[in-house]
Amino acid sequence: MAKVIVTGGAGYAGCVLTEMLLARGHEVTVVDTMYFGDGGLAKIRKDIAIVKADIRSDISEHLKGQDAVINLAAISNDPSSDLNPRITQETNFDAVVRMVREAKRLGVPRFINVSTSSVYGVKKEPNVTEDLPLEPLTIYSKTKAEAEEIVHAENDSDFCAFSIRPATVCGWSPRMRLDLTVNILTMHAVLNKRIRVFGGNQKRPNIHIWDICDYYERLLKVPPNKVGGQAFNAGYENHTVMEIAEMVRNVVGKDVSIATEPTNDPRSYHISSEKIRNVLGFEPKKTIADAIHDVRDAFSEGLIPDPQNEKYYNVKAMKAQGFDSK
Ligand SMILES: NC(=O)c1ccc[n+]([C@@H]2O[C@H](COP(=O)([O-])OP(=O)(O)OC[C@H]3O[C@@H](n4cnc5c(N)ncnc54)[C@H](O)[C@@H]3O)[C@@H](O)[C@H]2O)c1
Known part of the structure; x- marks a missing residue:
């Protein structure tokens, strides 16, 4: 069992991860600015340490004595990053550099850096593997x-530092995001019985939120020589947006209509998750359909009573906090 600090632990993935870490016997400290509040941690608030702090500031006192850092804190999508490139650079790059060096200096043995599969940009290769050059297209993916x-x-023999490049995450979290492909399409199917698909042939790799959090937890235990200094893609299936829309219809109901509209954004992403399977034996256990079920059920159980609330949409929430003029 480990003492783990999760930056960004109050976020979409962070809330699911924190609960899982706790259930598996770890001692957890969350460090988060709470841009989207801390309501997602309500169930476990008493059982973890919660620190409202900015990773751009000195968080050494919280790093001290930990067995691992899982760094989720970020301005976490393209539109939010575009709102304020300076804060994005400070959060997604400068703070990570400072934190990884500070963790190493303080003797924290492991640093798990959560990156993104969008670092590749758009590739022609049918299988985007970790050895291909990174061609990030946006401020978010560049940082x-x-x-x-x-x-x-x-990374060195006493300090294990590596990165995970998740596909787009999907499914229910107590800090819900309704600005991610599968979650958006499911919401429209449930609320409007109508899905609008722009283009449709673009591929969007996804991974279930339970799986990515399960990976993060298991990464606490993998031997350093298998992962140190490396990056690993983490996805499930590479489906087109139209295929995802059809999966949503299969789960939500045949009465859901799918309308196709033209798009000027034909970008298609696809990643290979062979390395993480071959090197670590990690394979997703949940499907995209499972995520759709979970989100549908969250709506029917009244867990998302106000789907238009800006807190579910990162860019809207950040804008409402004046993030663009800070
Ligand atoms: N959700 C996805 O589809 C996806 C895909 C690939 C990679 N990722 C990466 O996974 C991580 C988690 O994503 P998420 O979907 O949970 O995002 P999220 O936006 O829900 O969570 C990010 C959390 O970080 C916090 N945060 C932001 N800046 C901070 C700072 N300076 N100091 C402390 N806390 C700060 C926010 O308050 C938020 O709680 C991010 O690094 C993101 O880039 C996410």
Whole structure:
């Protein structure tokens, strides 16, 4: 069992991860600015340490004595990052550089850096493997790619530092996001009985939130020589947006209509998750359909009573906090 600090632990993945870490016997400290509140931690608030702090500030006192850092804190999508490139650079790059070096100096043995599979940009190769060059297209993915490089350079025989590049995450979290492909399509199917698909042939790799959090927890225990200084893709299936829409209809109901509209964004992403399977034996246990079921059930159980609330949409929430003029 480990003492783990989760930055961004009040976020979409963070809330599910924190609960899982706790259930598996770890001691958890969450460090988060709470841009989206801390309501997602309500169930476990008493059982973990929660620190409202910015990773751009000195968080050494919280790093001290930990067995691992899982760094989820980030301005976590393209539109939010575009709102304020300076804070994005400071959060997704500068703070990560400082934190990884500080963790190493303080003798924290493991640093798990959560990057993104969008660091590749758009590739022609049918299988986007970790050895392909990174061609990030946005401020978000550039800052993530640059941070990886520094994190990996800090890896040595006493300090295990590496990155995970998740596909788009899907499914229910107590800090719900309704700005992610599968979750958006499911919401429209449930609420409007109608899904609008822009284009449709673009591929969007996804991974169930339970699986990605399960990976993060298992990464606490993998031997350093298998992962140190490296990056690992983590996805499930590479489906087109139209295929995902059809899966949503299969789960939500045949009365859901799918309308196709033209798009000027034909970007298609697809990643290979062979390395993480071959090197670590990690394979997803849940499907995209499972995520759709979970989100549908969350709506029917009244867990998302106000789906228009800006807190479910990162860019809207950040805008409402004046993030663009800070
Ligand atoms: N959700 C996805 O589809 C996806 C896909 C690939 C990678 N990722 C990465 O996974 C991580 C978690 O994503 P998420 O979907 O949970 O995002 P999220 O936006 O829900 O969570 C991020 C959390 O970080 C916190 N945060 C932001 N800046 C901070 C700072 N300076 N100091 C402390 N806390 C700060 C926010 O308050 C938020 O709670 C991010 O690094 C993201 O880039 C997410």
